[in-house]
Amino acid sequence: MELLKILAYAxxxxxxxxLAGAATIHGTVYDLSLNKANNARVEINTVPKQxxxxxxxxxxxxxxxxxxxxxxxxMQKNRAIASVEENxxxxxxxxxxxxxxxxxxxxxxxxxxxxxxxxxxxxxGKTISKPFIFLTFAVIFLFIIAAIYxxxxxxxxxxxxxxxxxxxxxxxxxxxxxxxxxxIIKQEGGRATQKDIRKQIPLSEAKIxxxxxxxxxxxxxxxxxxxxxxxxxxxx
Numbered sequence: 001m002e003l004l005k006i007l008a009y010a011x012x013x014x015x016x017x018x019l020a021g022a023a024t025i026h027g028t029v030y031d032l033s034l035n036k037a038n039n040a041r042v043e044i045n046t047v048p049k050q051x052x053x054x055x056x057x058x059x060x061x062x063x064x065x066x067x068x069x070x071x072x073x074x075m076q077k078n079r080a081i082a083s084v085e086e087n088x089x090x091x092x093x094x095x096x097x098x099x100x101x102x103x104x105x106x107x108x109x110x111x112x113x114x115x116x117x118x119x120x121x122x123x124x125g126k127t128i129s130k131p132f133i134f135l136t137f138a139v140i141f142l143f144i145i146a147a148i149y150x151x152x153x154x155x156x157x158x159x160x161x162x163x164x165x166x167x168x169x170x171x172x173x174x175x176x177x178x179x180x181x182x183x184i185i186k187q188e189g190g191r192a193t194q195k196d197i198r199k200q201i202p203l204s205e206a207k208i209x210x211x212x213x214x215x216x217x218x219x220x221x222x223x224x225x226x227x228x229x230x231x232x233x234x235x236x
Contacts, residue, residue: 023090026060027099029072031082037102042072065090072100080105177203181211182220185234194223194230 029040036057043051044061045068052059054072061070068090073083082102090096184200185192198208212232215221224231 022062022064023093023096024060024062025088025090025096025098027097029054029057029059029100029102031102037074040072040074040102042070044068044070063090065092070098070100072102074102178211178215181215182234185221185232191231191233194232197232
């Protein structure tokens with residue numbers, strides 16, 4: 001009898017010690033759409049194990065210090081359609097928040113990531129998850145940005161090409177300068193020095209040299225080197 005009393009007192013003492021040093025692990029169970037998962041079964045591997053059915057997606061356990069695995073699952077027709085496991089360590093007294101996100105159980109043949117764990121199995125897959133909607137909008141937004149970027153680059157390229165094209169007025173002015181140069185040579189009897197041409201046309205020496213080279217290329221004039229200057233002869 002004395003031995004039994006001692007054992008009983010020891011058990012009560014250990015229980016009170018564990019109770020005095022207990023911490024609380026609590027949190028919320030969510031589905032993939034981040035909605036609270038009702039009626040999820042949550043268990044923790046204390047000795048003995050504890051489990052609760054999470055009403056409104058919330059659960060709570062009182063545990064002593066130690067390392068634990070918390071498991072949550074949704075059961076439909078005697079099989080788990082979604083589950084999750086999280087490990088946590090309690091090092092001291094206090095409140096520990098461990099939120100759980102349920103993932104579809106592919107091992108059980110549930111492959112649709114949009115399964116609504118708050119509905120019946122017949123309703124699974126009818127709802128579109130928030131992450132999917134967000135991903136869709138993100139893709140559309142990126143497509144719009146890419147289209148705007150492409151159009152801007154296209155317009156910029158067209159402007160650059162247009163800027164590289166000679167302006168019609170500049171072409172007309174260039175033709176007028178060439179006509180004037182030919183007229184001067186005709187007035188000089190069909191031949192004139194480049195120096196004389198320079199005196200009668202208010203253009204730079206380099207510009208006149210380019211004009212003569214162009215007329216020479218077209219076969220309109222012939223340039224003959226004489227001393228330090230050039231004689232330009234109009235071809236017939």
